[in-house]
Amino acid sequence: MLTEGLVVVHECLGEADQMLRRLVLSGPIAKTAKAGQFVAVQVQDSSISSFDPLLRRPISLAEVSPDQNEITLLYRIQGRGTEILARARCGERLSVMGPLGNGFSLPEVGELWLVAGGIGIFPLYALAQSALAQGLSVRLFWGGENQSFLRSAGLNDWQALGIPIHLCTLDGTLGDKGFVTEQLQGRLFQSFQLFGQTKLINIENQANNAQHSISEQITVATCGPKKMMQVVTELCMNFAVPVQVSLEERMGCAVGACLGCVCTLVDETGTLIHKKVCQDGPVFRGEEVVWDESC
Amino acid sequence: MLTEGLVVVHECLGEADQMLRRLVLSGPIAKTAKAGQFVAVQVQDSSISSFDPLLRRPISLAEVSPDQNEITLLYRIQGRGTEILARARCGERLSVMGPLGNGFSLPEVGELWLVAGGIGIFPLYALAQSALAQGLSVRLFWGGENQSFLRSAGLNDWQALGIPIHLCTLDGTLGDKGFVTEQLQGRLFQSFQLFGQTKLINIENQANNAQHSISEQITVATCGPKKMMQVVTELCMNFAVPVQVSLEERMGCAVGACLGCVCTLVDETGTLIHKKVCQDGPVFRGEEVVWDESC
Amino acid sequence: MSHVDLTTELAGISLRNPVLTSSGTYGFGEEYADYCPLEALGGITLKGITPLPRLGNSVPRLAETPAGLLNAVGLENPGLEEFLVSYLPKVRRMPTAVIANISGFSLEDYERMARALQADSGLAALEVNISCPNVKHGGMHFGTDPRSAEEVIAAVKAATDLPIIAKLSPNVTDIVGMARAAQRGGADALSLINTLLGMSIDIEQQRPLLANTFGGLSGPAIRPVAVRMVWQVAEAIDLPIIGMGGITTWQDAVEFLLAGATAISIGTGNFVNPQAPLDILQGIKNYCEKCGMTSVHDLVGLAHKA
Amino acid sequence: MSHVDLTTELAGISLRNPVLTSSGTYGFGEEYADYCPLEALGGITLKGITPLPRLGNSVPRLAETPAGLLNAVGLENPGLEEFLVSYLPKVRRMPTAVIANISGFSLEDYERMARALQADSGLAALEVNISCPNVKHGGMHFGTDPRSAEEVIAAVKAATDLPIIAKLSPNVTDIVGMARAAQRGGADALSLINTLLGMSIDIEQQRPLLANTFGGLSGPAIRPVAVRMVWQVAEAIDLPIIGMGGITTWQDAVEFLLAGATAISIGTGNFVNPQAPLDILQGIKNYCEKCGMTSVHDLVGLAHKA
Ligand SMILES: Cc1cc2nc3c(=O)[nH]c(=O)nc-3n(C[C@H](O)[C@H](O)[C@H](O)COP(=O)(O)OP(=O)(O)OC[C@H]3O[C@@H](n4cnc5c(N)ncnc54)[C@H](O)[C@@H]3O)c2cc1C
Ligand SMILES: Cc1cc2nc3c(=O)[nH]c(=O)nc-3n(C[C@H](O)[C@H](O)[C@H](O)COP(=O)(O)OP(=O)(O)OC[C@H]3O[C@@H](n4cnc5c(N)ncnc54)[C@H](O)[C@@H]3O)c2cc1C
Ligand SMILES: Cc1cc2nc3c(=O)[nH]c(=O)nc-3n(C[C@H](O)[C@H](O)[C@H](O)COP(=O)(O)O)c2cc1C
Numbered sequence A, B: 001m002l003t004e005g006l007v008v009v010h011e012c013l014g015e016a017d018q019m020l021r022r023l024v025l026s027g028p029i030a031k032t033a034k035a036g037q038f039v040a041v042q043v044q045d046s047s048i049s050s051f052d053p054l055l056r057r058p059i060s061l062a063e064v065s066p067d068q069n070e071i072t073l074l075y076r077i078q079g080r081g082t083e084i085l086a087r088a089r090c091g092e093r094l095s096v097m098g099p100l101g102n103g104f105s106l107p108e109v110g111e112l113w114l115v116a117g118g119i120g121i122f123p124l125y126a127l128a129q130s131a132l133a134q135g136l137s138v139r140l141f142w143g144g145e146n147q148s149f150l151r152s153a154g155l156n157d158w159q160a161l162g163i164p165i166h167l168c169t170l171d172g173t174l175g176d177k178g179f180v181t182e183q184l185q186g187r188l189f190q191s192f193q194l195f196g197q198t199k200l201i202n203i204e205n206q207a208n209n210a211q212h213s214i215s216e217q218i219t220v221a222t223c224g225p226k227k228m229m230q231v232v233t234e235l236c237m238n239f240a241v242p243v244q245v246s247l248e249e250r251m252g253c254a255v256g257a258c259l260g261c262v263c264t265l266v267d268e269t270g271t272l273i274h275k276k277v278c279q280d281g282p283v284f285r286g287e288e289v290v291w292d293e294s295c
Numbered sequence C, D: 001m002s003h004v005d006l007t008t009e010l011a012g013i014s015l016r017n018p019v020l021t022s023s024g025t026y027g028f029g030e031e032y033a034d035y036c037p038l039e040a041l042g043g044i045t046l047k048g049i050t051p052l053p054r055l056g057n058s059v060p061r062l063a064e065t066p067a068g069l070l071n072a073v074g075l076e077n078p079g080l081e082e083f084l085v086s087y088l089p090k091v092r093r094m095p096t097a098v099i100a101n102i103s104g105f106s107l108e109d110y111e112r113m114a115r116a117l118q119a120d121s122g123l124a125a126l127e128v129n130i131s132c133p134n135v136k137h138g139g140m141h142f143g144t145d146p147r148s149a150e151e152v153i154a155a156v157k158a159a160t161d162l163p164i165i166a167k168l169s170p171n172v173t174d175i176v177g178m179a180r181a182a183q184r185g186g187a188d189a190l191s192l193i194n195t196l197l198g199m200s201i202d203i204e205q206q207r208p209l210l211a212n213t214f215g216g217l218s219g220p221a222i223r224p225v226a227v228r229m230v231w232q233v234a235e236a237i238d239l240p241i242i243g244m245g246g247i248t249t250w251q252d253a254v255e256f257l258l259a260g261a262t263a264i265s266i267g268t269g270n271f272v273n274p275q276a277p278l279d280i281l282q283g284i285k286n287y288c289e290k291c292g293m294t295s296v297h298d299l300v301g302l303a304h305k306a
């Protein structure tokens, strides 16, 4: 769907130096969109005819409000495109394609564990809302640069959801000092009721034994830096916990027509195949993703 | 001089369908600028880095207010560049080069006749103000599409100057129906105190006899469509009245470095030469201009 | 109620209108269905295929440049066999003219594909890509040497009864020479232009941005080069031209028609505006009406005559 | 207080820094004085001169395109004699390296100009434009045929004791072949690239927008093509390169240095930002500092090594 989204809110999110923005667009996209999908936004008011920057920018849906006819996009000013986008004012119209791609799939029952790195948190909020609405229990693991970032990027909103939250920061200013994957690993151990200093590699067999019980209870969804998602996936695979990952790639068409945004997966037969992040994703089963492949 | 002009006023001029705008920029350019000079404006806020459209747009100084540190630009939305310019809001900053080129030169004494076609009126307002300040008497001949245009393009402001004004429109909705050059011709005849049906070509000799008296009294300055300025120049030459014309050409550098904007003149020896509209003009002695030349 | 005849004859094919979409930018015809109904288009050109399946290049495959796009997809495609089995049957049901685009690494590659694709396949024509700059030792060779270009077109022409469109590379000293070679080879029409070879460097990483180092430059940035080549070839050679390269608005499309293109094709422009083909078609129609023309064909090459 | 050594050696010339301005875009060195002090620049390249004065093409000579500019000035210049009399004396007093740019329509033209311009003239080097696409039967011939290019460079080299910079046209199939030809001819350095041949049609008038029909495309639009050519030539040939084509920001300049250019030159970018050379110089310096480099030369070609 191609629509002209009306800018109804466009504001700084948290501390100015975090360069985060909240953009609410009014339009019919809200009617059909779901968590994990994204839109492709033209960064200048659609009445301006400029071909520089040329391409639309993919931004995830952070919130979908079908009743208000509104979608919320949260983004970080990263380069030229988002810099220009940040200048859009209320009342302007931005050309928006979407909703695009396939979102996350919620499990029927059990726990949904969200693992976010940095601004990877943004698409997970819509997912948490859907999951809670469906009666799932949700748990968040979130790592960021520092306290200022986490607070700016919407920690309060998350806390308002009343779910268990595990935070960590690189500098230790909030939550644990370190990586979110360590917290995830700890919690996975705990869920297996395995304690002690055992290295992950040593418990693999034990984990496998326990796999049925845990994999039926927990689903992991993750978004963040590729490296982080890779470790999250490896951890989950060790515990036979299904994991959904939201990938990013540079996009041209955003509808599957140009093959610009492929990622490499391994299919059932063990063959390497390409899938399109825009059309087949951005959410994939972590187990299928070939993380280090560059073919 | 390269400055960041602060947009202090940006408004529609007259009827919306005339697509005219008034843009007042605050900055040091006002200190040194004179009537007939122009600026080269970047059409998007200088914080936006877009190379489409690539070039600056040349716009004449319609008013220079050194005391308020302000310059006024009047322009018509003509294409992509001016369309984007029209979106600039108060508080934005536009990168401005200027003042550029050589302005009109005022005679020491006598009468200054201004002949404008359409939006060619814009640079003449600053000229009229300077001339009046210097004690010259000023007379305006102005032709436009129709009444709505003339009123939109600032007729009131001109009337407020208290000078004699000869108007004409193509559709006769205001002033004479027809061309401004006819009015100019009539008035030139009158100034020679020649009446009757004599065709211009027949009175050339008589005009030549009278030339000293009249050429010492009247100076013509004109801006408008090329064809109009050509006829104005021919008329003036017949009466030996000095005429200054303000030319337009597509510009690259606007400072004389690229040779993109040349016009053809004939020098004292009769040789065809090129001059740069941006640096040597935009105001030239009409007598020198080779109007039909395309070399 | 329109009084403008938009139908366009090209290489013996009858098109509903002169607006096509370009190979590699419009997938296999279905991806843009939500934005632009196929039946509105004059035709579509499918993603380039090769005899064997190809995974193409690593990512990043795309880099944005001022008013342009670099791509180095590397001819990812399912291969001829899979194309015949899974895609061709759909083609028959598509409510518009469908042009297949073939690329190869040897004369035999091209021949093999041409033999497999005949008029009874439901295809309207075969576009022969002798210009893809992304594949090492690939199409580039055929696309820059007139003799090879003539050979490959002649081989394809002999192998199929479909009309042949030769798609030329702009990365040559003499585009007219290449067009002549294609004509000698028996091309029924020419597609002009493919992408300009370019590259971009990531100054943070201090290495080429595209995994493939080089990529093909497309989009509005290259339009002046494309219009020039269409103009030059139209002056010199009597073959219909499908003009492309940076077309994003109807004004761009009209520019190509005036320069001598019989039809126009939209590539990167679809990414900018997925409804570009519709907007452009409407714009062309309005322009013809404004000029008092009864057929879009009256525009073709008009700027040469002025 | 800078710790970055910006001095640049190029074809035996010592430049204060690697930032030059391009022929035809910077007049005869004085036009931009209000915006950019000459002493801040590494050097300037003067408007191209020919043996005889030329009035050049009719207007319009310029057309804006997406992120680009078409120009068809047609080598308007005062001619060699007037240049020697009126301009050269000023050159001596200019507080930066001044490079003259010569164009011709025959081997003799080039020779004659080279003979008139020697090291004692105060010039730092001679840039030989074998690429101007605007003049019918003009530079184009020398710029697209390797044999002619070699001949003209050799003739110039023999006629003057100034260092010779060969300025190459991008409108060729094989830029490396042209660069090799210039090297065989004795070039001390290469300027890459001149403008891409393009055109634009006025859809209101239904005729070419430029009076000359064709023009040279410059500006950010062509940068990916220019970077690619600099990269290819730097890989293949051991001559210093002055990189140009679309440089408007310091990031662009760094891209060319990383691709293998020893110095960079700003053309159309001056029109966009008349202080571009200053901003770019500062940006390069900051970038070097950030990377912990003590000399700008450490950047040159770095992206090849990664
Ligand atoms: C499916 C998807 C969802 C996304 N959701 C969000 C979100 O919710 N919030 C958010 O802040 N960012 C999100 N991003 C990343 C966002 O698209 C980039 O930050 C943005 O495109 C950068 O554009 P720029 O012009 O500011 O930066 P530039 O660096 O100037 O961009 C130059 C080019 O690179 C592309 N590019 C740069 N970074 C990325 C990237 N990380 N991924 C893909 N393309 C990139 C741009 O699209 C553009 O073509 C998402 C990306 C994808 C693929
Ligand atoms: C010295 C000078 C003073 C001017 N003063 C005024 C003024 O006070 N008010 C006003 O309304 N207009 C003025 N103009 C004309 C104004 O510059 C053009 O209307 C404007 O450049 C059109 O830009 P655009 O992007 O809207 O149109 P487009 O048609 O999209 O422009 C495309 C290109 O053509 C050039 N161009 C188009 N028309 C003209 C033109 N008539 N002259 C020069 N270049 C042109 C543009 O600069 C641009 O490069 C002046 C022009 C010159 C040369
Ligand atoms: C992502 C992408 C993939 C392309 N793939 C092909 C291809 O497979 N075969 C081909 O002949 N041309 C291919 N092209 C070239 C286009 O068909 C077209 O000739 C070129 O992009 C210029 O047109 P444009 O500027 O409108 O995109 C591709 C272009 C792009 C941008």
Ligand SMILES: Cc1cc2nc3c(=O)[nH]c(=O)nc-3n(C[C@H](O)[C@H](O)[C@H](O)COP(=O)(O)O)c2cc1C
Pocket: B252, B258, B259, B260, D022, D023, D024, D025, D047, D048, D049, D069, D071, D073, D075, D101, D129, D132, D167, D193, D194, D195, D217, D218, D219, D220, D222, D244, D245, D246, D247, D265, D266, D267, D268, D269
């Ligand atoms: C208006 C104009 C005039 C030019 N004149 C010349 C010239 O006389 N000699 C020459 O070698 N190159 C000439 N060039 C080419 C530039 O020097 C430069 O190679 C080209 O524009 C690419 O760089 P850019 O994109 O930074 O402008 C001219 C370019 C422009 C825009």
Ligand code: FES
Pocket: A250, A251, A252, A253, A254, A255, A256, A257, A258, A259, A260, A261, A262, A276, A277, A278, A279
């Ligand atoms: S962006 Fe085109 S296929 Fe995904």
Ligand code: FES
Pocket: B250, B251, B252, B253, B254, B255, B256, B257, B258, B259, B260, B261, B262, B276, B277, B278, B279
């Ligand atoms: S615009 Fe460059 S010389 Fe006038």
